[in-house]
Amino acid sequence: MGKKGIRDRVAIIGGGATKFGERWDMGVEDLLIEAGYEAFNDAGFKDHDEIENTIEAIWLGNQYWFTGLAGVTAADSLKLYGKPITRVENFCASGMDAFRNACFAVASGVNDVVLACGVEKLMDEGSSGLPGFKQMGHPLLPLPSAPAMFCFAATRSFHEHGWTKEDLARVAVKNHKNGVKHPKAHFRRAITIEDAMNAPMIADPLGRYDCCAMSDGSAALVITTPELAPSFNSDYIIVKANAVAVETATPWYDPKFDFIKFPATRRAAELAYHEAGVTNPAQEISLAEVHDCFTITELLNCQDLGFCEIGEAPTKLKEGFFNVDGQVAVNPSGGLKCFGHPIGATGCRMIWECYKQLQGKALGEQVKDPNLALAHNLGGAYSVCSVTILGHPD
Amino acid sequence: MSIKSWGTYLPGYKLPRKKIGEAWDFPIVPGTKSVANYDEDSITMAVEAGLECLKGIDLKSVDGLFFASTTAPYAEKLNASLITTVLDLNDDILTNDFLGTTRAATTALRVAYDTIKAGDAKNILIVTSDKRDPEPLTMYEYAFGDAAASVLVSSEPGIANIEGYYSISTNTVGPYRRSFDEFVRTFEIKVETKLNYTDSMVRAFKGLMEKFELTPDKVDKAAYYAPDPRFHGTIAKIMKFDKKAVVDPLWMDLSNVGTPLPFISLATVFEKVKEGQNILLGGYGDGADAFYLTGTGSGKELSKDRMKVKKRIRKQKTLDNYNTYLKNRYLVKSKKPLTRKASPVLIWREALRVHKLYGIKCKNCGAVQYPNWRACMVCGAKDNWELYKLPRHGTIYTFTLDHLIGAEYFETPVPRCVIELDGGGRILLNMTDCNPYEVKIGDKVDIIFRKLHEGGDLEQHQNMIGYYYKCKPSVKKAEAE
Numbered sequence: 085m086g087k088k089g090i091r092d093r094v095a096i097i098g099g100g101a102t103k104f105g106e107r108w109d110m111g112v113e114d115l116l117i118e119a120g121y122e123a124f125n126d127a128g129f130k131d132h133d134e135i136e137n138t139i140e141a142i143w144l145g146n147q148y149w150f151t152g153l154a155g156v157t158a159a160d161s162l163k164l165y166g167k168p169i170t171r172v173e174n175f176c177a178s179g180m181d182a183f184r185n186a187c188f189a190v191a192s193g194v195n196d197v198v199l200a201c202g203v204e205k206l207m208d209e210g211s212s213g214l215p216g217f218k219q220m221g222h223p224l225l226p227l228p229s230a231p232a233m234f235c236f237a238a239t240r241s242f243h244e245h246g247w248t249k250e251d252l253a254r255v256a257v258k259n260h261k262n263g264v265k266h267p268k269a270h271f272r273r274a275i276t277i278e279d280a281m282n283a284p285m286i287a288d289p290l291g292r293y294d295c296c297a298m299s300d301g302s303a304a305l306v307i308t309t310p311e312l313a314p315s316f317n318s319d320y321i322i323v324k325a326n327a328v329a330v331e332t333a334t335p336w337y338d339p340k341f342d343f344i345k346f347p348a349t350r351r352a353a354e355l356a357y358h359e360a361g362v363t364n365p366a367q368e369i370s371l372a373e374v375h376d377c378f379t380i381t382e383l384l385n386c387q388d389l390g391f392c393e394i395g396e397a398p399t400k401l402k403e404g405f406f407n408v409d410g411q412v413a414v415n416p417s418g419g420l421k422c423f424g425h426p427i428g429a430t431g432c433r434m435i436w437e438c439y440k441q442l443q444g445k446a447l448g449e450q451v452k453d454p455n456l457a458l459a460h461n462l463g464g465a466y467s468v469c470s471v472t473i474l475g476h477p478d
Numbered sequence: 479m480s481i482k483s484w485g486t487y488l489p490g491y492k493l494p495r496k497k498i499g500e501a502w503d504f505p506i507v508p509g510t511k512s513v514a515n516y517d518e519d520s521i522t523m524a525v526e527a528g529l530e531c532l533k534g535i536d537l538k539s540v541d542g543l544f545f546a547s548t549t550a551p552y553a554e555k556l557n558a559s560l561i562t563t564v565l566d567l568n569d570d571i572l573t574n575d576f577l578g579t580t581r582a583a584t585t586a587l588r589v590a591y592d593t594i595k596a597g598d599a600k601n602i603l604i605v606t607s608d609k610r611d612p613e614p615l616t617m618y619e620y621a622f623g624d625a626a627a628s629v630l631v632s633s634e635p636g637i638a639n640i641e642g643y644y645s646i647s648t649n650t651v652g653p654y655r656r657s658f659d660e661f662v663r664t665f666e667i668k669v670e671t672k673l674n675y676t677d678s679m680v681r682a683f684k685g686l687m688e689k690f691e692l693t694p695d696k697v698d699k700a701a702y703y704a705p706d707p708r709f710h711g712t713i714a715k716i717m718k719f720d721k722k723a724v725v726d727p728l729w730m731d732l733s734n735v736g737t738p739l740p741f742i743s744l745a746t747v748f749e750k751v752k753e754g755q756n757i758l759l760g761g762y763g764d765g766a767d768a769f770y771l772t773g774t775g776s777g778k779e780l781s782k783d784r785m786k787v788k789k790r791i792r793k794q795k796t797l798d799n800y801n802t803y804l805k806n807r808y809l810v811k812s813k814k815p816l817t818r819k820a821s822p823v824l825i826w827r828e829a830l831r832v833h834k835l836y837g838i839k840c841k842n843c844g845a846v847q848y849p850n851w852r853a854c855m856v857c858g859a860k861d862n863w864e865l866y867k868l869p870r871h872g873t874i875y876t877f878t879l880d881h882l883i884g885a886e887y888f889e890t891p892v893p894r895c896v897i898e899l900d901g902g903g904r905i906l907l908n909m910t911d912c913n914p915y916e917v918k919i920g921d922k923v924d925i926i927f928r929k930l931h932e933g934g935d936l937e938q939h940q941n942m943i944g945y946y947y948k949c950k951p952s953v954k955k956a957e958a959e
Contacts, residue, residue, distance in 0.1 A: 213882045223820035228894040235878030288879035336896040336906035
């Protein structure tokens with residue numbers, strides 16, 4: 085690892101997110117404008133000229149070809165031409181990886197002010213699970229659906245730890261409760277354990293409430309150096325760490341894979357904690373936006389992020405450890421469970437939530453006096469993980 | 479010249495004829511018919527029968543493979559070559575398809591006999607199977623069943639010596655299907671059996687018996703095709719075969735299984751063949767082939783290793799309703815099979831992994847792995863490995879019941895199983911021929927050849943059939959229960 089790392093070298097000065105949900109009346113351009121301009125306004129840019137003169141480069145996260153290919157998606161939407169714009173695709177970590185690449189530009193001194201954003205337009209493709217599964221992967225080998233991939237971990241965890249469907253249901257109940265107050269969430273309705281347990285099965289043992297929904301959305305972040313930050317926005321937030329770890333796309337062929345841990349999460353967390361100087365995550369991280377594409381994913385991630393021991397997550401959850409007022413507030417926004425998962429947008433949306441939380445300006449549930457906030461994505465078959473840690477300026 | 483080995487395969491399901499009768503308000507006919515699952519076709523069934531036949535046989539000794547069927551999945555392209563690849567036989571062997579008539583299996587036997595007799599080959603494997611679609615809402619639904627069988631014809635001694643044959647070729651009334659026909663057409667069966675079937679079968683048997691100076695009392699077993707049991711009986715009567723000599727065509731259990739029928743009947747004879755037994759074999763379709771075989775009494779050893787036909791019938795699960803049968807055959811027009819485009823180049827390049835199911839064993843760390851192999855997934859060693867044929871058995875490490883298949887929601891889930899292979903290595907396979915709700919971690923499974931999908935993109939010529947492997951609950955486990 086390089087000596088310098090990213091810690092304390094990048095500041096977020098503007099953040100924006102669309103309302104997430106079934107945005108039938110909105111195209112990719114509308115979504116990027118909605119999120120982008122909220123971020124630009126937050127950073128204090130008055131008009132298009134100021135945006136054009138200040139934003140030097142853009143990194144855009146999106147997964148699907150039907151949302152857009154290449155950098156033109158951002159150029160044509162925001163009408164920012166002649167700039168270096170790069171599309172970043174890295175499964176569900178696409179948005180957060182776009183942010184990471186944008187951070188590098190600022191930290192290296194190549195650029196002063198850049199935009200990291202993510203967008204995905206899923207709903208136009210219909211809503212029976214993630215689209216594109218007929219085209220992805222090796223065409224002559226079986227490809228499980230996204231919920232099925234994560235079910236392998238659920239079935240195995242049930243077997244090893246004696247976890248039950250009710251343990252999963254508690255994740256959904258907590259996140260749905262958190263999302264009720266959030267004006268930008270797709271779903272804002274509290275549910276009961278019974279609702280979650282009696283929902284139709286998608287991939288046994290995951291029912292409808294164990295799965296995040298298909299949604300449209302976009303989120304954007306304007307970043308600069310900590311030195312320049314106060315000239316734009318006195319209420320800026322510092323990037324403490326940023327890490328990505330990539331494992332196999334097909335863990336089912338790995339003779340040693342145990343399906344009760346996500347090695348990508350463990351490795352990305354290790355790198356991020358090292359960079360941020362975090363030694364006791366459960367004590368030091370105030371809140372975490374954790375990838376809860378499925379309820380089982382959140383449980384395993386909480387363990388792999390070091391918030392509790394392996395096998396303990398359901399007990400800790402039941403005890404309120406992960407509540408908004410708990411030791412580590414996990415998904416105070418409502419998570420993917422409430423926001424849905426427009427793939428490329430999610431990572432940026434999570435960082436945006438952490439940014440607002442640290443500012444004390446959360447739109448939904450506000451975690452009290454947070455110190456460090458962590459955002460986490462896990463994509464593919466637990467193949468790609470990104471972890472970002474944000475904190476206050478010293 | 480002998481038949482050295484044999485194999486049979488019946489699909490995992492049977493449909494009671496009563497269900498068909500109830501569905502269409504037809505007069506109820508007793509018995510059941512053998513029906514293939516949605517992911518089976520004549521190639522996958524032939525592969526299973528072929529594997530059974532090759533148990534205990536050196537694969538490299540086989541120097542010919544014939545495939546006989548009226549329902550070959552490919553009209554142009556050698557089905558036998560695909561089967562040869564999947565069975566992992568040598569590629570410098572004689573391969574051919576015998577198609578277009580239910581007589582194809584016995585004709586393939588005649589050609590195998592002649593080829594070996596001429597000294598051009600030593601061991602020819604004949605695999606035969608059929609999955610014929612009768613038109614729904616017709617009585618032919620009662621008549622057609624699905625099955626596969628195989629024999630290994632050898633210059634070496636075997637279960638039965640092939641003494642010789644006699645053939646008839648006719649061009650009269652019988653079943654036919656033109657290239658644009660979805661279903662087999664037949665004129666009234668009475669006309670066919672009188673003008674064609676009875677006449678050809680009897681002439682072939684009579685010609686054969688004359689040639690070898692056989693009299694009816696010397697015939698110990700007669701295994702032959704018949705479109706239905708009544709006309710099977712007619713032949714026995716005309717030929718004056720002893721009642722005990724007539725081999726049950728299993729119509730009550732399987733229906734008319736088409737091309738493999740004579741070989742399935744023959745298999746039931748081989749299961750308890752005696753030395754010196756005189757066996758007649760008859761195939762029919764636009765004429766007839768008749769064979770004279772004599773038992774050597776050496777089939778007993780092989781018999782232990784092969785599942786008896788009666789046992790296969792007993793193991794077939796009853797389909798709970800007629801709709802499932804229609805759905806599984808894609809005879810309901812709104813129900814489309816799973817499609818996915820696959821480049822023919824990729825199918826060719828991946829044959830060793832996808833069709834022959836080879837993995838590797840790392841020479842550095844010893845890990846067995848699949849499907850990638852240039853660099854070891856465990857220790858990273860590059861190009862330091864040996865080919866390793868994956869075993870066909872394993873244990874479920876984890877699984878799920880997936881309702882989302884190709885981004886469509888299905889009421890019946892497909893079990894996706896991560897399998898720990900016997901001897902090491904992991905593979906991901908869909909499970910078939912099972913009750914999904916009975917799957918558990920630790921269950922033993924068998925690995926079988928099936929269709930994963932039906933190909934896809936017609937316009938880009940990427941719609942070749944996606945043959946691959948699936949798993950099913952272990953036969954051994956089922957027997958233990």
